[in-house]
């Protein structure tokens with residue numbers, strides 16, 4: 086197997102390359118328009134104008150009002166602000182949170198901490214074998230103490246898209262704030278907050294060809310929220326801290342660019358994904374696609390290979406110049422099976438053989454074909470060495 090002629094990046098769910106047009110938009114705000122957006126002089130006012138233009142632009146894409154946009158330092162902070170902010174503001178009303186069992190740790194660990202240390206009760210909704218939440222389960226989980234529902238828009242490991250508008254309708258009928266972690270959906274799926282029936286929506290720039298370290302939280306006007314970070318009155322008093330103007334400009338520009346080319350991009354990337362999925366399933370026996378067959382992110386191809394460790398596949402791909410990811414998270418030195426895959430009902434032993442390939446703007450048919458030319462050999466070599474693997478019985482015996 087010879088190395089790819091150029092590095093092939095297939096880990097766009099982890100992060101993306103910053104679009105040079107985004108860098109270009111950001112640059113003047115480091116050295117030319119560098120004022121503090123809260124200062125009253127011209128330097129500050131120029132930065133403030135740029136900040137508010139970025140806010141209007143982002144709000145426009147979400148069909149929201151600019152005052153409903155809170156800029157943050159990342160997707161994790163946006164999720165924390167939404168969940169802790171609403172939970173803390175609603176203490177007099179109740180102490181029950183509803184979320185799904187396949188959320189990103191930014192949501193799961195926040196809910197767990199609220200339960201462990203702050204007296205909240207959390208319902209973790211099950212998902213079906215494709216990773217979908219049943220909206221009826223949301224309705225059934227609501228009780229008189231429920232103060233927040235949080236269900237992610239699209240899953241970061243298997244790419245499954247949730248019925249957000251339906252869940253939001255149920256939440257709205259019951260008058261309960263509904264948060265969605267849209268970090269993986271941003272740049273690909275519609276972010277129209279009214280059509281989605283959401284009250285809070287978290288985004289992160291680095292998943293959509295923007296810089297790392299900047300995100301936003303949409304918060305529908307009137308949704309109860311207590312700031313988690315106190316200080317100055319920035320971001321309508323909801324997120325203290327001098328605004329990072331260049332990065333916010335980068336986030337807004339990345340969003341604009343993503344939605345300018347969204348439809349054609351999605352179609353191109355989905356066709357690469359389909360080529361990858363059908364090629365892998367045809368060439369490698371005892372392999373399954375994880376996540377929903379259709380309702381999934383256009384760039385996500387995730388698999389389980391019987392009898393191999395996903396980590397070993399990753400290392401072999403890396404040696405050939407391919408960057409990919411497995412669904413497993415390393416916890417205190419041992420590789421735990423992913424909570425997402427186990428929630429899909431997959432046996433823990435099988436979950437270790439997971440591989441996530443996430444395509445992006447720079448990938449080509451040649452990249453996909455190169456992966457298809459090397460992956461079957463890697464898997465069969467690893468299976469030949471694996472004590473975990475047994476060949477299926479030959480047909481007719």
Ligand code: PLP
Pocket residue numbers: 098099158159160161162164189191237239240241266268269289290291298300
């Ligand atoms: N939520 C989801 C679904 C994610 O995939 C990620 C990042 O991987 C985050 C939240 C956290 O975003 P950030 O890296 O900007 O903190």
